[in-house]
Amino acid sequence: MPNTPSKPNGTTSAASSNGDDKGKKQVELQPSFTPTLLERLGITSFHLLNKLIPWYKLPGFIGAFNLAFLRIELRQYNLHDAYASSQAQGSSITDPLPNERYLGARHSDGKFNDLKQPKMGCTGMRFGRNFPREVCGKPSEEELMTPNPRMISERFMARKEGKFIPATTLNLLAAAWIQFQTHDWFFHEQDPHEKFNVPLSEDDKWLDQHMQLYATKPDETLDPSDVKCPGYKNLNTHWWDGSQIYGSSESVTHTLRNRHPDGKLSLDSRGREQFLPRDQDGNVLTGFNDNWWVGMEILHTLFALEHNAICDALRKEYPDWSGDQIFDKARLVNCALMAKIHTVEWTPAILAHPALQIGMAANWWGIVGEKLTKIAGSVEQTTTILEAY
Template structure:
């Protein structure tokens, strides 16, 4: 990390006048919508006073969301630094290897030629709200109300009762963690919190609950004292860093020694496994928080990378190993971005406007068939022809992921306490296993010892439901999780404490800053549908609705029909989901996207493939059961064998 932090040096502590200027600038919108866009924003605002967007017909609702996204870009994107100088210049950070003009650098550098450090490892998280409104909390604010008490009352599954999300399967749960591990990872400090346990006794198995604080970035401006910055240990790009690593050094260790561009896998007959180090940890780009779901998806997309390498080598025999690797990585990353955009998102946000809108994000309103047939109809319009190839744009703020984006992706409720495994050949029951026994170094055990095959595991995940993202649905084992470093953690407590520590506004302020309606009573927060919950929230938060944590409020609010998570979280998703595509020159770039950047074979691979294709390609045994599902979304429950 030392070299990365050195790369991210920007401005040093400024004088008071410069500080005031920087703070004033942060109050200004980063960009101004065009006149037609302002008309559209205003028109839909008026309409939404009568009819909310999700009650509009599909296409109109999709356009409503498109204009809402523009408004969010205007008011809800802020740099994590007081000065854009932190992003570096091409003079200070020259591109010394021409290879990275057309290939991803594992450290995340050079995605932007003008701001070479933007989005790279070791750069700060940005904000969806002005920095001066996300200050470091006081000690009283940090511990009020007690975060462990909040975890006990609003996170824990009561009496072991699991609340399923019946429209989804476990692949959807594993997928989002797989993607999160590509996007962000905070750095721990050497200092610890001593989390106070609630009065009246607590079943915590240790005398005290300790947790490492989040490491604050060095002070580069006076504003950093009140509003600290926190760096991302991963690259912020959609670059498959969970597979390839967030540094060139790590990437090199994961590749084979042959000039074939492939990733190293352990081959046992016809079965490929992720290799392990001497301690049993998987050798892959990101191996923290490991369980069998990560084992499956990391293996799947490592195999997919190698299959792409074979296709490229066959089509272009003169390619070097580095050239094969670079193109295969571009293809694999774009394919994951596409799957997330047009498959996973419409599954967890099952609403007609979202299905139309997310397809339009990738293909534009002209649609998949015309885009494949004719290419981009419009050179630059993301609405007409989709974001890929429309030209990279930062909307006035250097690209980063945000602390609020991290906050809304706290989805531990998705994980069940146990998983039932079935045969992918016969549908017969194999075993029902506590999820806790399939974590860390044990994640690969049933696959290695022959109890399960990868097709069995994927078939079982395709049938099983994850947990609903709601109040009182955290799995028990994640609330007393012992990690390989010897810590015991309550992830419910951690989720609450991390938001407070990093200055994420509480629920009412969070909604207010997104220009959403704000509840004035606890009954209003819960939609008047759960008086008992409203009373319990009121008691826990001392009757002060402004104190409700963002995560708790989001879990307690009524959910839009078809949605897997709250509309509050969704507002952050709207702006950041498209930003991950639009900011990236290897996806949005007008010259990098297409056959010129990906090769003809690679570009067809991206455009013609989906999650079903990947599964069927790497595990042909699954083709039959996948075909039985017809056009059903692969992240929705699969059709059982025999039905």
């Protein structure tokens, strides 16, 4: 995480590690892309409006547009490459497309979603930053422990005895869902040789005398700037591609499929029920099985079954398709289903604000909304059928 807070005017405040005010300086953030003229006008207009009325107090649709322009500004100043050069993302010359199959299908390693930069977001690539690399030096252990993360956890997040506050609009599956999704997006490589010792107070109820956490392992040095500002590999694919189910490499995906002729994932049958397979030690065989609990078991099983149900439907409609064709299409459909649930159901349930609900619905259905989009889709489908005759 960067150790310098963002400023509303697009600058950061960088200070010396000893906290001396004399060490503070302003670092101008360079935009990572240039908005269009219309986008810049919108950003400026809402800046002026927000001096009088914050976005969350605006009427729903106006607030949604406010968030849309805020998103553009965040992309402009708070989305940065973790590499010193864009060459690290590869090219069509250094990483040619191995098979035209991946023009319309996911590659389990996360490659070839952008043919101009085929390694973008693939397994083993560094996760992007919200701040430029030059202001993201590696923090010392003292900086990481100030303030003490255990103290923060206990004071602000621990449940107080006798003061349980129920979430009246959610259940435990909401927590399971976001863990299920983050397992799809990222998992940084841990350093088995370096641990952090979190200081504990004398009356701490932790079971051991020490709380130890594995440090994140820095990526190899690819540029002299990596020494001061290291990057960190993501062991999962960065994309919304269901890698927690399908794996983040082609070899893992092939193992989970077991080359089923109908493109299905392997499941264990016990009577009329089906469950995720396990190895000889009882570990679940799936794309990502770390931090496992019953919530993960439910969601991984559910979407593995959903994948196989989609395969059955595709086989019925397209009997001439190969197993790879069915698998590829079923994975796309399954991932789209997860994205839809997260966009129009989970997020609005967590952040139940009218502006956000409008924005998330527009993000999925388009600005005209669900009903008109479905009507337009039905009209288009009918027109296509009539043209075929």
